[in-house]
Amino acid sequence: EVQLVESGGGLVQPGGSLRLSCAASGFTFSSYAMSWVRQAPGKGLEWVSSITGSGGTTYYADSVKGRFTISRDNSENTVYLLMNSVRAEDTALYYCARVRGASSAWHFTDWGQGTLVTVSS
Amino acid sequence: EIVMTQSPATLSVSPGERATLSCRASQSVSSYLVWYQQKPGQAPRLLIYGASTRATGIPARFSGSGSGTEFTLTISSLQSEDVAVYYCQQHNIWPLTFGGGTKVEIK
Numbered sequence: 013e014v015q016l017v018e019s020g021g022g023l024v025q026p027g028g029s030l031r032l033s034c035a036a037s038g039f040t041f042s043s044y045a046m047s048w049v050r051q052a053p054g055k056g057l058e059w060v061s062s063i064t065g066s067g068g069t070t071y072y073a074d075s076v077k078g079r080f081t082i083s084r085d086n087s088e089n090t091v092y093l094l095m096n097s098v099r100a101e102d103t104a105l106y107y108c109a110r111v112r113g114a115s116s117a118w119h120f121t122d123w124g125q126g127t128l129v130t131v132s133s
Numbered sequence: 134e135i136v137m138t139q140s141p142a143t144l145s146v147s148p149g150e151r152a153t154l155s156c157r158a159s160q161s162v163s164s165y166l167v168w169y170q171q172k173p174g175q176a177p178r179l180l181i182y183g184a185s186t187r188a189t190g191i192p193a194r195f196s197g198s199g200s201g202t203e204f205t206l207t208i209s210s211l212q213s214e215d216v217a218v219y220y221c222q223q224h225n226i227w228p229l230t231f232g233g234g235t236k237v238e239i240k
Contacts, residue, residue, distance in 0.1 A: 047229075049177075057169075057177065057220055059229040073228050074134075107176060118224035119167040121188070123176040 014038040014122040016108045021127030024098055032093040032127055034108030042066070042086040045111035047120060048093045050104035050129075060106070061093060065114035076102075098131045105129075135159050135223050139232035145240040152208040154235045156221035161201045165225035168197055168206045171234075172217045180219075181206065213239060 020032040034046070047062040061082040062071045070082050081094040091108060105128050109120035136159040146152045156166065164184040169177040179188040181197035184204060194209045208215055216239055221232040 056218075056234045057171075057222075057231045059222075059231065062229070071227055071229075112182070117182075118229055119179070119182055119222060120169075120177070121179050123178070125176055 014110065016110065016122060016124035018106065018108045018124045018127035021106060021129045023130045023132060024095075025133050026099060026131055028098055028131075030095045030098065030129060032095065032106055032108075032129070034091045034093075034124060036089045036091070036108075036110070039110070041084075041089040043114055045114055045118070046082075046084060046091040047109045047111055047118075048082065048091075049107045049109050049120065049123075050102075051107070051126075052101075052104040055104075058104070062111065062118065063091065069115065095129070098129075100131050103129060103131045134228050135162060135226055135230050137221055137223055137230050137232035139219075139221060139235050141235060142233070143236045143238065145238045146208075146211045147240045148213060149210050150240075152211050152215070152237055154206040154208075154219055154237070156199075156204040156206070156232050158202045158204075158223055160226075162223040162225035164200050165223055166197075166199070166204050167222050167224070169220045169222065170215075170217045171220065177220065208237070211237070211239070 015037045048060040079097045084091040105126040107126045108124040110122040138157045166184045168181040171177040185197045218234045
């Protein structure tokens with residue numbers, strides 16, 4: 013059974029940093045690209061970032077480019093999202109999601125339960 | 134970026150009746166269109182990929198159609214457990230984009 017467990021969310025001040033983690037199990041981690049998708053309170057889904065199975069290629073939404081960094085450790089079956097220079101508009105539930113393939117078919121077959129990030133002073 | 138527009142925003146349907154949800158892309162996404170279901174308090178779940186292929190374990194009452202810029206998700210006979218928000222997403226061109234969602238309610 014595929015399991016994705018996010019952690020690392022919490023309250024952070026504007027301009028601060030936070031690192032989210034997503035621990036994966038139940039599949040061959042390095043064979044799948046991974047992504048982060050967020051959902052602001054009461055709002056819809058917004059894609060944030062993706063990384064290929066090898067970790068060699070990354071993609072970012074314009075809203076986070078230059079501030080967030082996605083990475084993965086295939087030996088630890090974990091994907092990360094380092095969030096720098098956070099803003100109030102980054103407040104959201106952050107989901108970790110498994111992509112259908114290693115570097116293509118960029119939609120999400122499995123989702124974690126999310127970790128909440130609140131940006132406030 | 135490709136803008137995905139879903140309509141209607143809210144759909145009220147009687148149990149057992151058909152529900153038809155629409156998703157329009159601002160430019161062609163070919164068949165790189167998926168649908169997700171998000172029930173209250175839960176993570177999204179993949180329903181349809183490739184515009185018309187049901188994901189594993191999805192009941193046959195859910196069907197998808199369309200290509201290019203116009204797509205439809207149909208629930209042939211609405212059940213109470215289908216109350217949810219439904220999102221479309223394109224993955225033809227970066228950045229990946231979602232529609233704003235259609236909330237399906239029981240009338």
